[in-house]
Amino acid sequence: MANKRIDEPTGVETVGHEWDGIEELNNPLPRWWIITWVLTILFSIGYMVVYPAWPLISKGTEGIWGWTSRGQLANETKAAEAARATTLAALAATPIEQIPGDPKLLAAAKAGGKAAFLVNCVQCHGSGAAGSIGYPNLNDDDWLWGGNVKDIEFTLLHGIRQPGHDATRTSLMPSFGQDGLLTAAQISDVADHVLSLSGKAAANANGAAVFAANCVACHGTDGKGLRQFGAPNLADAIWLYGGKKEQVTASIHKARAGVMPAWGGKLDAVTIKMLAVYVHSLGGGEDFSEAPTTPAAADTGNAQP
Amino acid sequence: MHSPEPAPGHLDLYAKRKAVFPKAVDGRFRRFKWLVMVVTLAIYYGTPWLRWDRGPYAPDQAVLLDLGNRRFFMFGIEIWPHEFYFVAGLLIMAGIGLFLVTSAVGRAWCGYSCPQTVWTDLFQHVDRFIDGDRNAQLRLEAAPWGPQKIFKRGLKWTIYLVISFWTGGAWIMYFADAPTLTREFWAGDAAPVAYATVAVLTATTFLLGGFMREQVCVYMCPWPRIQTAMLDEKSLIVTYKDWRGEPRGSVKKAEKNPGAVGDCVDCNQCVNVCPTGYDIRNGPDIQCITCALCIDACDSVMQQIGRPRGLIDYATLEDCEIERAGGQPKPIMKALFHTRTLVYLGVWGAIGLALLFALGVRTQIDVSVQKDRNPPFMLMSDGEIRNAYTVKLRNMQTRPRLMQVTLEGLPGGVMWTDEMAREKAAREIRVTVAPDQVEVMRVYVVAPSDTTPQSFSFALKATDAEGGGDTSEARFDAPEE
Numbered sequence: 069m070a071n072k073r074i075d076e077p078t079g080v081e082t083v084g085h086e087w088d089g090i091e092e093l094n095n096p097l098p099r100w101w102i103i104t105w106v107l108t109i110l111f112s113i114g115y116m117v118v119y120p121a122w123p124l125i126s127k128g129t130e131g132i133w134g135w136t137s138r139g140q141l142a143n144e145t146k147a148a149e150a151a152r153a154t155t156l157a158a159l160a161a162t163p164i165e166q167i168p169g170d171p172k173l174l175a176a177a178k179a180g181g182k183a184a185f186l187v188n189c190v191q192c193h194g195s196g197a198a199g200s201i202g203y204p205n206l207n208d209d210d211w212l213w214g215g216n217v218k219d220i221e222f223t224l225l226h227g228i229r230q231p232g233h234d235a236t237r238t239s240l241m242p243s244f245g246q247d248g249l250l251t252a253a254q255i256s257d258v259a260d261h262v263l264s265l266s267g268k269a270a271a272n273a274n275g276a277a278v279f280a281a282n283c284v285a286c287h288g289t290d291g292k293g294l295r296q297f298g299a300p301n302l303a304d305a306i307w308l309y310g311g312k313k314e315q316v317t318a319s320i321h322k323a324r325a326g327v328m329p330a331w332g333g334k335l336d337a338v339t340i341k342m343l344a345v346y347v348h349s350l351g352g353g354e355d356f357s358e359a360p361t362t363p364a365a366a367d368t369g370n371a372q373p
Numbered sequence: 374m375h376s377p378e379p380a381p382g383h384l385d386l387y388a389k390r391k392a393v394f395p396k397a398v399d400g401r402f403r404r405f406k407w408l409v410m411v412v413t414l415a416i417y418y419g420t421p422w423l424r425w426d427r428g429p430y431a432p433d434q435a436v437l438l439d440l441g442n443r444r445f446f447m448f449g450i451e452i453w454p455h456e457f458y459f460v461a462g463l464l465i466m467a468g469i470g471l472f473l474v475t476s477a478v479g480r481a482w483c484g485y486s487c488p489q490t491v492w493t494d495l496f497q498h499v500d501r502f503i504d505g506d507r508n509a510q511l512r513l514e515a516a517p518w519g520p521q522k523i524f525k526r527g528l529k530w531t532i533y534l535v536i537s538f539w540t541g542g543a544w545i546m547y548f549a550d551a552p553t554l555t556r557e558f559w560a561g562d563a564a565p566v567a568y569a570t571v572a573v574l575t576a577t578t579f580l581l582g583g584f585m586r587e588q589v590c591v592y593m594c595p596w597p598r599i600q601t602a603m604l605d606e607k608s609l610i611v612t613y614k615d616w617r618g619e620p621r622g623s624v625k626k627a628e629k630n631p632g633a634v635g636d637c638v639d640c641n642q643c644v645n646v647c648p649t650g651y652d653i654r655n656g657p658d659i660q661c662i663t664c665a666l667c668i669d670a671c672d673s674v675m676q677q678i679g680r681p682r683g684l685i686d687y688a689t690l691e692d693c694e695i696e697r698a699g700g701q702p703k704p705i706m707k708a709l710f711h712t713r714t715l716v717y718l719g720v721w722g723a724i725g726l727a728l729l730f731a732l733g734v735r736t737q738i739d740v741s742v743q744k745d746r747n748p749p750f751m752l753m754s755d756g757e758i759r760n761a762y763t764v765k766l767r768n769m770q771t772r773p774r775l776m777q778v779t780l781e782g783l784p785g786g787v788m789w790t791d792e793m794a795r796e797k798a799a800r801e802i803r804v805t806v807a808p809d810q811v812e813v814m815r816v817y818v819v820a821p822s823d824t825t826p827q828s829f830s831f832a833l834k835a836t837d838a839e840g841g842g843d844t845s846e847a848r849f850d851a852p853e854e
Contacts, residue, residue: 194747194748195747196745196747196748197748198747198748198751205748205751205752207748207751207759207761208751208752208753208754208759209753209754209795210753210754266756301754304754304755304756305752305753305754305755305756305822306752306753306754349791351751351759351761351791351815351817352753355794
């Protein structure tokens, strides 16, 4: 270290090391750089004190601020829930038939209902709620069990043909062919008659007679169905299990009985309300001009355990 | 502080800033600079306070960049986000305008109207106001810290801070109603971003204008580098006419020895007044922002010693060659308008005209349609086919307007919205669209069961006297059989 000297061309002192004639100038770092460097060290010490930093045997140091990433997530979730709480409380407090008349609640219910629909309903009804063979299309104006918001909510709460649920929507059409109630010829005739109701086949007198004897109790003399029994309207253009003759014949031969879970035991009351409003808003929802088919028990709107 | 004098051949990696204390000067260019400074600062600080009546449904601030509501107001023009190309067009015009100005009169932007130049100039006037002119400033700089220096520095920096704060404060006024924002700002109710913006702009103005000054132009700004590509031998630049000035010599020497010395008396006034501390006699350089103050300084010296003005002057390199050879320089207009400037002017004007044209023919009502694709179509129980659409009606005027939407094409088709009953479905519906808003409607269209897939249109028409309309084509899907 004894060879410190002033370097002639630069006028700067050398550090005193020399390797094969190569020397190093002692140009100190700029002061601002040193200060910044010291500050970063101080910052890192402070960081280690207040935040979790050092891994120990069983767990790490916790830091005096007690911050954890899980705690942060919990706080953010809580904040998000708090932000939604007022809207959800208002939805819970408002009778469902009044929600479509309140633009703010309607928008909230549609958005919340859509989210719940995409999680719980798309498996059968499809993401556009258009359904498929055997799974009703919820966009149209044809409702098996009623299409006003209260009817829809009731159907959601109690499900369709759910054993063990007293209020569940239930009806059962006999399997006319399988159980030997009608002959194949009779089934063919009555299928023609059913198709003729919507003008898809020529009138069939034999079929009309079979229909009058076996079907009118639920489907009505004009075949327009009865919502009390979930009996479909056979005179319209919509066919849940297909409107071709062989599809209709198959339905008469072996009755169809679709099911839907009772969501009352799975989702909370507000979510079901939002789902009902969302489904009602898809373009085919009915208002209350038609007599509701929902039993009086539905007024409680409570979920069945 | 002072390092030992470096040996010859020494190359500094880090040069310490040589502080510049420009001397006050008067003259034609200085007076022009005053004018530019007053006008640009007045525009900057004053514009947000201008009012412009737009009726009860729109803000009354003449220039307002309402980012929250995504509306730009500029006097009689209101820009919506989808018309942002007007802003892009203005920025392109600003760019080409800079090319035009640079190729005609050199770095005039740098010398006169760049905010860095204007605010530095302003702060240098504060320096002179507090500390006195160049010599007094130099003396104070060299003086040890004592009560007087502390007082003067404190006062000067306080004034810097006030100007900087005012500058930062004026900026945020462009983004909200100025009187309201001012009240909120002092009451502590303004948005945090307002305070943050003011703090950042106060800091940058204080540092860039008060302390960094010419270093911004020389080391930080990319524009001087780009400008060197813009300038050519036909551009007007500030030039020292060395064939006239050299060799330099005093007036006495010239009297003793007529003809042996040039006009330059080496008084250094041109360097003393330079805001970047450059010696223009070394030729054009990135340090020369062409503020032309050296021309004023040299002209007044030449006048005192009875020699013609213009030893330092605006001239093109071409003219310099002609003058050096003893010829007559071209008239100034010819220097300004040459091929390059005319091309820039043409492009600039064409874009401007295109923007004006677009502004003139733009529609202020608009319909756009988005079709539901899941499901693409629906069968209704009566056999009719339904398609659903999201229809947006845009009313860009600041008053409510009654609009009528009509189906064009699609025989037998009728429509209704989710806010009305299907029984009221018709081929046309009327909606009042709120001022300056977009009305979003969910529209259902049904057509008879035998309808095939086809195209049709939603036609929008304003029902008031002013009228206007728009059409948007849409697709009607139906089962293929």
